[in-house]
Amino acid sequence: MTAQQGEQRPGAAAAGPRTLAEELRSRPDTALTALLRSRPDLLNPVPGDLTQLAARLSSRASALRALERLDRFTLQTAEALAALPDGSPLTAVRNLLSGPARVKPHPGATPLGPADRAAVAEALPGALATLRERALLWGPDTALHLVIAAREALAPSAANPGRTGLGPTLAEATVGMSPARLQQLLASAGLPPTPDPVTAVAALAALLADRKRCAALLDQAPEASLRLLDRLVWGPPNGTVPDATRPVTAEDARSPVEWLIARGLLLPSSPGSVVLPRELALHLRGGRSHRSVEPVPPAALAGPAVRDPQAVDSAAAGQAHTAVTTVEELLDLWGLQPPATLRAGGVGVRDLKRAAQALDSSEPVTAFWLELAYGAGLLAPNGEADERWAPTPAFDTWLQQPTADRWALLARTWLAGTRVAALTGTPDGKGKARAALGPELDRTLAPTVRRAALTALAGLPPGSTATAEGLLPAMRWHRPLRGGPATAEGRDLRDELTDWTLTEAEQLGVTGRGALSSQARALLEGRDAAAVLAPLLPRPLDHVILQPDLTAIAPGPLLTPLAQALALCADVESKGGATVYRFTTESVRRALDAGRSAADLHAFLEQHSRTPVPQPLSYLVDDVARRHGVLRVGAASSYLRCDDPALLAEVLADRRSADLRLRLLAPTVLAAQAGPEALLTALRGMGYAPAAESAEGDVLISRPGSHRTPPRTAPTPVPDGPPVPDDALLGAAVKAVRAGDRAATAVRRETVTGPAATPHQNGPARTDTRQLPRSQAADTLAALQTAVLLGERMWIGYINAEGLASQRVIDPVKVEGGFVTAFDHHSDELRTFALHRITGVAELDDNA
């Protein structure tokens, strides 16, 4: 794309390449290698040819990635290029960065000093070379082309002034302005009218670019207008005004803003805002694109304290040793009691707290060790259904290595790792605390920042200490665009990471007393750090100091077998450079339980103590040993007891008793692995007459087995017919039958006439008892009211709430509110019937 556009570009010098692709083609292989090394994203996939590579290079994503990795001056150079027209020569860039030489600047502008100018001039070719190497720039020094994507990203505009703080050019800012208005501007600025808009813009631009004429114009400006310009000059170049598009002229300009707007010194960028055109801003700035141009990186600032490099190395080595032992201790602990993995990943707060307690350390520090072990592949979730964190087989391999190698693995892991332990416990996007070893602790920026911070530290003289504040300016210069998201306090992720890096480096023994150690320098340079560290580590000892207060002090790290043996028979009381062990009754018993004898322990203490074994300690060992194992516990299924030892001896000697696995516990007691039943049977079989004994020692009277069920109720008999009903039931039944019968067989006189009348109009409906009486609702009501008045008995059809139809004989008492209250002969009680559920009524035959 760029290539094609490049071909159309007329400005390219005839001798130079006409397109980026063409230029790439002319580069040697080494340059292309360098390009691909600095922009590895281009390799994926490998481009087919140079045109394709050029197109890929010019894509926005790739170009932005490349820009992010520029240092501040190179970036400033690129920004200056973007503020210049395409194809500008090197001198233009230099002038823009340092201000044109030998030109009297605008009174308010602060020109760059000669030293700075020289520095810019010196650094510029390097910066351009970097841009070329990364293929962000092409063309010879006489005609420099920034690739389009980079130009688009960096070119100042009204909406996005960028780090230069410049606005759009006059031409860009006047796009869409009416020709009449342009002529007005010309007139107001004191220029002659021009035939068309293009020349009008050119004339205005020429005025602003001409230092003398521009200065003359500004001399006429009211003080307030100049102050306004001063506020916009270093950006942002935008100002808010009530009505930016009002076509004011020099004559009717009333306010300082309008004075500027009338002459095109401020141009409307939207109805409510104005922008300072780039040409004027540059004039006011003395021609400079950046307020502070930084051609050389700021030096990392060393702290006041300078340590003896040797002390630094040994302090770091001490801490390295601590780091290795701490990780070992932590993983040993988790090997025994692996904590559960949270559903979202990581470990719970409680497990972290417990681990911190065990290490006698704080939770953040413990989280750091955990992340380190995880990152180094020494710790991982075990992948089972009930998932837990446990040491990996690599941990066992790691344990076999020398301390220095073990440290080197941890340090390499840390330097290259993206896990950031310090984020543990901070709130995530949803406000929940991030779990240690959890999924949200990776930060891609971390390894870059760690390396950058340590490199900055390495740049200081040996033994120098530095704070994050001292290192950050240099780090920011090297990667101005890679700071990560900023926090509420205005610190970006890089600031935080730098702080953490220094803390963690101290924890890990990368730095010692705040200064970089030699082993860490080796690590940074890719040399064998373990070899540098090894001689600095304390040599493991083979002896301890035994004291009469029952402590053993290991005045340094112990050989592993000795440390393990000592940990078995004594408790660790304090750790650090030395280890203090305390012998207690419990700890000695533990050793005896583990199979050591008192003599072993005496010999062990004798052998490893540099001082005579104190008498109280020997006494303690003997005293515990004296009581150890006096009480014996074992399992047996039954016992055999007899007051006559001879008889028991006989049983024991009998070959037939072998299956019972008898053992003589005391002269009068045998223990058997067989159960009591089997024992009894076998003994009887051998011709003895044993008796069973209860738990209390009573003889159990043995009887043939007589079983009982739990309490049970007797079964109910199954009769061949229903039970004989009692009188009350019978009476009720008869009554019910009677009532039903009365209803069914009543000789009814139909009160109802008309179309709804039953088909049996000509006679009483005695043949079909299922036939419900039917009558009009009004007739029903009237009939019932009459019945109440006359005290007559009525026959009704009724549909109950469940929809069941029935016939009833009732003595209505009253009719009210849609209900009939009546004595129901069927249920033999007074009840109410809803009128709307009554299908019809019939009078009963008087004779019935």
Next chain:
Amino acid sequence: MNDGPLIVQSDKTLLLEIDHPKAADCRRVIAPFAELERAPEHVHTYRVTPLGLWNARAAGHDAEQVVDALVNYSRYPVPHALLVDIADTMARYGRLKLSKHPTHGLVLTTTDRPVLEEVLRSKKIIPLVGARVDPDTVVVHPSERGQIKQVLLKLGWPAEDFAGYVDGEAHPIELEQDGWTLRPYQQQAVEGFWHGGSGVVVLPCGAGKTLVGAAAMAEAKSTTLILVTNTVSARQWKHELVKRTTLTEDEIGEYSGTRKEIRPVTIATYQVMTTKRKGTYAHLELFDARNWGLVVYDEVHLLPAPVFKFTADLQARRRLGLTATLVREDGREGDVFSLIGPKRFDAPWKEIEAQGYIAPADCCEVRVTLTDSERLSYATAEPEERYRFCATTATKRRVVEALVKKHEKDQTLIIGQYIDQLDELGEVLDAPVIKGETSNAQREKLFEAFRTKEISVLVVSKVANFSIDLPEATVAIQVSGTFGSRQEEAQRLGRVLRPKADGHSAHFYSVVARDTVDQDFAAHRQRFLAEQGYAYRIIDADDVL
């Protein structure tokens, strides 16, 4: 890695290998800021605490010296975090100062404004202070001088007290050094105290604390109030003062349960000071009875809580604390620091012993085995009765008899907790028994008889634990105690550690019932003694019998 004698542990303890050639130098530089915690034979343990660091600051040491000491003598690199922590902690001392302002009276000033802002925001400070004079100064109610120091210490910003002292009513006191002189360490202790204004002198029992008190009085030359633990101790003080100073019997008053004398030098007991009548402390007026120029607290580690309260109101008077240990079983070391003052002098027992001022002691635990029937009764005894049962077992009697017989030429003390047991022992050994009901007159008579070797065996209950002076006891046999209290142990050991005329070593026996709680308590004792650097042996009763 250098070859220093010191190892710094992660829990802020320091291990000092004392056989190391540089050990003595190292001890000297770490002693000002680290508290000696354990001093067994080969490796001593010191602990670095904020109080210790502030004590060091009060004595004029700065963080750099402390860090240098650690770095120079440490065998392994000292963790940087620890050094930073030490520097931070020490920097907290002295940010706040109490001083006298010419117009505003007592004021709290700061060199670090945010600190003042922080403490003034504390609810506990608000009632103690008055108007803000300027951004760095606030008025403190004069009556709250002690309170505010206590509270500030708890907040972690201990204040330095420059408010000075009232001179008090002058009274001539001189030491009468005829035939004796102050020992060098006593001299140092007095100088340390006087230079610091107020504070605590830590000396082992038998190292002559009373003389330090007397010398301090001679320095102050003013009326003095001396607070002691009990009446016997009060008499002892009086006796000693009359003997060692120009003070006469009439100038020294005793203010106790029986006598209420107020004289230029008044010795009061803690007990009478803390006696309450109708809910109020009845004898508080003693503190105001005279314009005291010096208040001496004997056995500071036993100072009862109410006395702290009174002391808070006495901040304008010079205060001298005397003690064998700064360890308080109630953990109120901070109150001692803020109310009486920082530690001004301290010497480990062993060193003074090495200088020959206290007798070396041979500590020995004799384990007796209970008889089978005793074991059975012990197993079935009620939990609260168990200790008493095993501590007073009859088997011990035979061992005590044998020990007394073994040392029949020596002055022997038998110390116990249970009166029945003591009475029985007294009967068997035909020795007098001193217990709570023994009158003071009778006690002094018996002590005198013991001193003059009229009697060689004395059975004492815990009433004799404190401040009695039995110079010629060379053997102590402990048959029962109060559940392994470390303080008690220090006191009992003190009984036999007084300098011996003939210079031969003292013996300290503990008779302990094997496999019982008695033995568990003995384990505490053993640890304490071994940590104090005493040789400790355990033998079986059969070896004695």
